[in-house]
């Protein structure tokens with residue numbers, strides 16, 4: 020298991036009673052093949068590039084060279100752009116963070132109605148300052164894995180209403196950390212979610228959030 024529990028029903032077919040799976044298109048499909056067998060490697064290479072950009076101090080000549088190279092890469096990708104429902108980035112459940120380039124990479128260890136446990140590693144480009152992770156990046160992972168816990172709990176798509184993070188100690192980069200998220204209680208469409216982020220036994224951060232289960236067809 021990497022980006023999401025693969026055996027869960029993420030894609031519930033539309034019916035007359037439920038024409039859309041709230042906020043998601045009915046034909047939304049998770050995949051392990053889109054983007055090809057080396058798609059994970061491609062994403063990893065981009066993350067490595069971002070790590071290096073974060074710490075590099077290029078000469079003007081090297082910056083010129085890299086800009087030209089990047090323009091070539093962007094032109095290549097321009098020929099293959101699709102909508103969000105058909106991109107591998109976000110739907111490849113076999114890859115860290117479902118192959119989503121915008122998320123810090125995590126691997127789901129266990130996920131179901133009772134909650135989600137994942138191993139997350141902040142990269143060098145997630146630097147906040149003084150060698151540790153930016154608090155905003157910590158919140159992004161809590162949002163995604165909190166949303167996953169809410170979704171698995173109610174078997175339906177949920178969206179964040181609020182999310183509060185308490186930063187209890189510094190969050191290191193390039194270190195496997197453990198994030199846990201779980202639904203504490205549910206009141207109708209309201210799912211109250213909690214979460215923790217640990218470096219070994221040390222608590223780095225915890226969170227409380229409210230997710231709202233979307234109604235069928237709700238955007």
Ligand SMILES: CCCCCCCCCCCC(=O)SCCNC(=O)CCNC(=O)[C@H](O)C(C)(C)COP(=O)(O)OP(=O)(O)OC[C@H]1O[C@@H](n2cnc3c(N)ncnc32)[C@H](O)[C@@H]1OP(=O)(O)O
Pocket residue numbers: 023029049110112117162163164165166167170177178179180181207208209229231233234
């Ligand atoms: C492979 C697949 C992986 C799947 C796993 C992937 C997981 C990804 C998760 C990512 C999650 C996101 O980032 S989502 C993106 C960030 N969030 C957003 O953009 C949300 C923007 N806001 C909205 O769209 C809306 O405000 C909603 C949907 C949150 C709520 O609107 P609504 O549906 O019309 O509901 P509404 O009637 O207003 O509220 C319902 C109840 O909740 C309460 N409520 C609503 N908001 C709040 C609030 N901030 N604080 C307190 N209470 C609130 C109301 O008082 C009401 O209580 P009562 O009167 O019933 O008692």
